[in-house]
Amino acid sequence: xxxxxxxxxxxxxxxxxxxxxxxxxxxxxxxxxxxxxxxxxxxxxxxxxxxxxxxxxxxxxxxxxxxxxxxxxxxxxxxxxxxxxxxxxxxxxxxxxxxxxxxxxxxxxxxxxxxxxxxxxxxxxxxxxxxxxxxxxxxxxxxxxxxxxxxxxxxxxxxxxxxxxxxxxxxxxxxxxxxxxxxxxxxxxxxxxxxxxxxxxxxxxxxxxxxxxxxxxxxxxxxxxxxxxxxxxxxxxxxxxxxxxxxxxxxxxxxxxxxxxxxxxxxxxxxxxxxxxxxxxxxxxxxxxxxxxxxxxxxxxxxxxxxxxxxxxxxxxxxxxxxxxxxxxxxxxxxxxxxxxxxxxxx
Numbered sequence: 001x002x003x004x005x006x007x008x009x010x011x012x013x014x015x016x017x018x019x020x021x022x023x024x025x026x027x028x029x030x031x032x033x034x035x036x037x038x039x040x041x042x043x044x045x046x047x048x049x050x051x052x053x054x055x056x057x058x059x060x061x062x063x064x065x066x067x068x069x070x071x072x073x074x075x076x077x078x079x080x081x082x083x084x085x086x087x088x089x090x091x092x093x094x095x096x097x098x099x100x101x102x103x104x105x106x107x108x109x110x111x112x113x114x115x116x117x118x119x120x121x122x123x124x125x126x127x128x129x130x131x132x133x134x135x136x137x138x139x140x141x142x143x144x145x146x147x148x149x150x151x152x153x154x155x156x157x158x159x160x161x162x163x164x165x166x167x168x169x170x171x172x173x174x175x176x177x178x179x180x181x182x183x184x185x186x187x188x189x190x191x192x193x194x195x196x197x198x199x200x201x202x203x204x205x206x207x208x209x210x211x212x213x214x215x216x217x218x219x220x221x222x223x224x225x226x227x228x229x230x231x232x233x234x235x236x237x238x239x240x241x242x243x244x245x246x247x248x249x250x251x252x253x254x255x256x257x258x259x260x261x262x263x264x265x266x267x268x269x270x271x272x273x274x275x276x277x278x279x280x281x282x283x284x285x286x287x288x289x290x291x292x293x294x295x296x297x298x299x300x301x302x303x304x305x306x307x308x309x310x311x312x313x314x315x316x317x318x319x320x321x322x323x324x325x326x327x328x329x330x331x332x333x334x335x336x337x338x339x340x341x342x343x344x345x346x347x
Contacts, residue, residue: 049108049109049284049286049287049290050081050082050083050109050110051083052083052110053083053084053085053086053110054077054078054081054083054084054085054086054109054110054111054112055085055086055087055088055110055111055112056070056073056074056085056086056087056088056112056113056114056277057087057088057089057090057098057101057102057111057112057113057114058070058087058088058089058090058091058098058114059090059091059092059095059096059097059098059099059113059114060089060091060095060098061089061091062089065116065147065230065275065311065312065313066114066116066275067087067089068307068311069114069144069145069275069308069311069313070087070114071087072304072307072308073085073144073277073295073298073299073304074086074087075304076297076298076299076301076303076304077294077295077298079298080294080295080297080298081290081291081294094118094122094126094184094346095116095118095119095122096122096126096129096130096131098113099113099115099119099122099132099134100130100131100132102138102278102280103132103137103138103280104132104280105280106280107279107280107281107282107283107284108283108284108287109279109283109284109287109288109290109291111279111280112141112277112278112279112291113138113277113278113279114144114275114276114277114278115138115275115276115277115278116273116274116275116276117186117273117274117331118186119134119276119278119328120134120328120331120332120334120335121184121186121189121331121335121339122134123135123332123336124332124335124336124338124339124340125184125339125344125345125346126346134332135328135332136281137280137281138278138279138280138281139278139279139280139281139283139288139321140276140277140278140321140322140324140325140328141276141277141278141279141288141291141292141295141321141324142276142277142291142292142295142296142299142319142320142321142324143274143275143276143316143318143319143320143323143324143327144274144275144276144277144295144299144308144313144316144319145274145275145308145313145314145315145316146248146272146273146274146275146313146314146315146316147228147229147230147272147273147274147312147313147314148228148229148246148247148248148252148272148273149186149187149190149226149227149228149246149247149271149272149273150226150227150228150229150232150243150244150245150246150247150255150258151165151190151194151224151225151226151243151244151245151246151247151261152214152217152224152225152226152227152232152236152241152242152243152244153165153217153223153224153241153242153244154217154218154219154220154223154240154241154242155218155239155240155241155242156220157220157223157242159223159224159244160242160244161244161245161259161264162244162245162259162261162264162266163264163265163266165223165224165244166194166198166200169195169198169200169201169202170198170199170200173200173201174201174202174203175203176200176202176203176223176224177202177203177204177205177222177223177224178191178194178202178203178204178205178222178223178224178225178226179204179205179206179207179213179214179216179217179222179224179225180204180205180206180207180210180213180225180226181206181207181208181209181210181211181212181213181227182206182207182208182209183206183344183345183346184344184345184346185206185210186226186273187210187213187225187226187227188204188206188344189335189338189339189344190226190247190269190271191204191224191225191226192204192338192342192344193268193269193271193334193338194226194269195342196268196338196341196342197266197268197269198266202224205222210225210227210228210231211231213225213227214227214231214232214235214241215235217241218235218240218241224244228273228312229252229254229255229312230311230312233312243255243258244258245258245259245260245261245264245266245269246258246259246260246261247260247261247269247270247271247272248260248270248272249262249270271334274316274327275313276324276327276328277291277295277324279291288321292320292321295319296319296320299315299319
């Protein structure tokens with residue numbers, strides 16, 4: 001058997017005699033050591049994540065749905081990651097302050113964002129104001145929860161269904177009023193989407209918050225309004241509101257008699273409110289995968305499900321990063337189209 005000599009190491013002299021171990025210049029050794037050290041450090045940085053507390057930024061004041069979801073998640077996520085997870089509220093400018101802050105943070109997985117529907121509405125409404133690119137400045141981690149929108153009328157109304165509301169508005173353009181929680185809000189854009197999908201013209205009445213809109217609806221001051229069930233629950237359960245349709249893909253267990261828009265031949269109104277966990281773009285794929293897996297375990301907790309259900313938030317069919325990405329892509333296109341076609345302006 002012929003034994004071949006080992007190849008000469010780079011940089012070694014070729015006239016150093018018959019030995020297969022040849023001296024290597026010191027500058028080459030230093031170079032190799034540097035490369036090896038960098039590789040070890042990079043690998044350690046990813047495998048050691050997280051190496052300090054993780055911060056979840058809520059771009060709203062404390063007490064709202066996003067805040068409750070963030071704190072519910074943080075309680076469970078800390079145990080999964082082995083580091084404390086803290087929640088920080090950075091409210092202002094319709095969520096733009098907190099979102100811009102996270103967009104500018106180091107992409108190492110230690111600063112995350114709770115995003116919701118305005119994340120996809122703001123770029124369409126404030127194209128000349130927003131200081132970040134929502135599509136490119138973030139990567140999805142997980143879809144945390146969803147909640148459908150309901151179309152309500154007041155209990156004394158003669159209108160019994162969503163198609164009947166559309167027919168009434170079509171027969172008397174501009175005479176049917178629909179309230180919202182304010183110009184540019186999700187409840188407003190749902191009203192605009194309803195008008196687009198049904199080719200009707202309703203009179204929009206903006207309020208300072210969805211609760212005010214629902215209260216006036218119950219008093220028959222307006223004729224319709226979109227909102228979530230938690231916002232309308234007390235008046236609905238008291239028999240002062242009538243739910244005409246729900247925007248979820250399937251009927252809701254709590255309101256089994258309320259049909260979906262899809263059932264009523266209005267599939268374009270199958271739109272849900274949602275909450276997701278985002279990280280700054282450039283966060284290592286290994287870190288995103290660790291966060292995604294840990295979040296899935298946190299969401300699988302019975303305690304988490306109970307706390308979210310108490311706020312009217314349901315668990316999505318799929319909670320992974322791909323599900324959130326699919327939802328984001330659809331919402332960016334939907335709300336950009338609605339704003340473009342209707343000329344909606346925020347307050």
